Amino acid sequence: MNEIIQKALHVKNAARELAVATTSDKNSALKAIAKALDRRRDEILEENEADVEKAKERGLRESLIDRLKLTNKRIDGMINACHEIARLKDPVGEVIDSWIQNELRIAQVRVPLGAIGMVYESRPNVTLDATILALKAGNSVLLRGGSDAIRSNLAIAKAIKEGLKKSSLPETSVEIIEDTDRKNVQEMLHLNDYLSLIIPRGGAGLIKFVVENSSVPVLETGVGNCHIFVDKSADIEKSIEIIDNAKTQRPGTCNAVETILIHEKIAAKILPAMAERLRAKGVELRGCEKTAKFIEVKPASEEDWSTEYLDLILAVKVVKSLDEAIEHIQQYSTGHSEAILTESYSNARKFTASIDAAALYVNASTRFTDGEQFGFGGEIGISTQKLHARGPVGLRELTTFKYIVLGNYKVRD
Template identity: 55%
Template sequence: MDYKAYMLQKGLLAKEASRHMANITTEVKNKALLNIAKAIRENTSIIIAENTKDIENGKNKGLSKAILDRILLDEKRIEAMATAVEQVAGLNDPIGEVIEGFKTYNELKISKIRVPLGVVGIIYEARPNVTIDAAALCIKSGNSCILRGGSEAINSNIVISKTISKAATESGLPDGTVTFVDVTDREIVDIMLKFNECIDVLIPRGGANLIRKVVENATVPVIETGVGNCHVFVDESADIKKAIEIIVNAKTHRPGVCNAIETILIHKNIAEKILGELKKELEEKKVQLRGCEETQKFIECEEATDEDWSTEYLDLILAVKVVNDIDEALNHIYKYGTKHSEAIITESYTNSQRFLKEVDAAAVYINASTRFTDGGEFGFGAEIGISTQKLHARGPMGLKELTSYKYLIYGDGQIRK
């Protein structure tokens, strides 16, 4: 197959679609989204059948339980996908929103309004729900999208993308609004990274290796997302019951996602009180602990290495470090964190406010699980990804994060002198 010709065909179609999508009415976009949600529900059994193939292939390849969980679709998850699309339909349309308006010294009237980004390319691994979330958000924000999912969920992604595309075009959206790349050869990714003539922005979603490859090799602008070496710091004033519940949730609710924690930092003055019970609760959830030398004085666990502090396990493994004070905790997070999600468990107002102020991350929590760093949980309906950079978006990316802006200038014959 001539991959360049293949991608050019899809890219030109998506580019032409984006031109029309920028002017599609909210009513038509919402109609399409509601029809997509309906179609997803109607095709539940077909989607599950294709997903079963991906699960079996994954097991044969020896994929971890955490990765298999990311791939898995059942009736409950498919219903959640359809509901998310409906929620996006119910959100305010950002396109055309006046961000600000002002008048200049020479009576020019200037308005700054939201416009779509254009063609959004999403390169992702494992999670087939990204296909529906990305498509829904791009449609509502007036963008077209080119989706390239990984081989792990190729069968699921193909049937979902076909379902979306059919419902979208039948609802009046242009052909090419949602384009799925059904070739798993990695050469396709290399082409997308430098596909400036057809893609306006790339968003990678997946593991550290994928994100690094995209960031380091793309000529297309990139929004960096995803890698989540997230921490919970248990301060000496922490409520122990609250701390244990939050840690267990943040680690075990879905260990294979980027907002799950990978390291806990425990103040030395509370370590003896919490570590025994915490270990018991975590081991009941099959979590393997790796602790520093000080941690091993209180509980029996595998010794942590320097590599553990920087590892995003995406699995039922948790690193534990006893720290002297909040300063050491903040320094550890500064050194090893990936600017995703960080949490402090404390009853100290002073320490909580210091943590909020000094931690440089997209989401910083006081006394809550990091698992809430999610577009749906933030009220965005869905998310295109969780940005860990500062330009132009940060944290869960919803509709507004898929827009740019332009200036509209109203004059009455003014010329510059």
């Protein structure tokens, strides 16, 4: 029995125990994991530093190294996340609806999904996020992280296992695949007898591969080609502040803005100031011919409009109207997060009604598409699909439901 099958069997069996675990037991396990992370802090940071150095040697760009790097502050954030998820209401056992029909009492009750497979790239915090959300929702999890973060992931998983040992939950509730050979991902995608769901988290290539090759149901966490449209009525100074935040705060995240659409009536006023602000932070601007009339930019190609840069690069297009902005977003959006900056209530309403995306913003940064920012306590990814879950995938989205039907020796006529 190879590593993947053995560990898949572990999480499948553990899922049965987790399904009936009490809220108290699950919360105690999360707190034990938090303590283990703190105890193993130095080891985790040391292993992460080795991953970061290797990534630098390979020439990984700075925005992606930022996603890979752990600091004491980020470890503190991971520890706090354990306590925050422990404080959240347990979704398992919630009666969603109930009614009486045919002299039967029928209840729709929330239950765990079971054993979840998580396939992700170079973000070691996902090892912890996926674990604590899965456990609180009564699920086990099989983790397969990328080679860029393997030492960090294994160190975090070691702490998780140590915490589980000190709890009443099965230590095998969480397993991590140590072999980073890509063939293991292919095998994992066909573990229908063991896993209830696969969740990919990473770049477009990984997500596309999982969606196209998995026979296990997939919860697609999407690519973020996010747009901001600056309407002609928008406050220029406040709009530049939002654009700066959405692009430069953490450019390597899926909720960072990649394309700015500017109404032509405000272009002459906003573009020079926006360009000055962004260039001071190292942002490369790629613009259409109209944009080039107002500021110096690298000519944008057709590919730029559909690219998730995950870097300090921003595409800029000047449009004639709200309708043209909507048409552009409808063509190139990945359905993640889209925003309009405007003082017009009717334009805001039209924008939010016309654009099909997981999160739509009026006068706010796309960077808020995040489970913690939405009050979910955390998230396992951002779903851009429409069935089962959409947007930040929190505790509720990691459950399903079943019907419990009570009768008095009732037979069907």
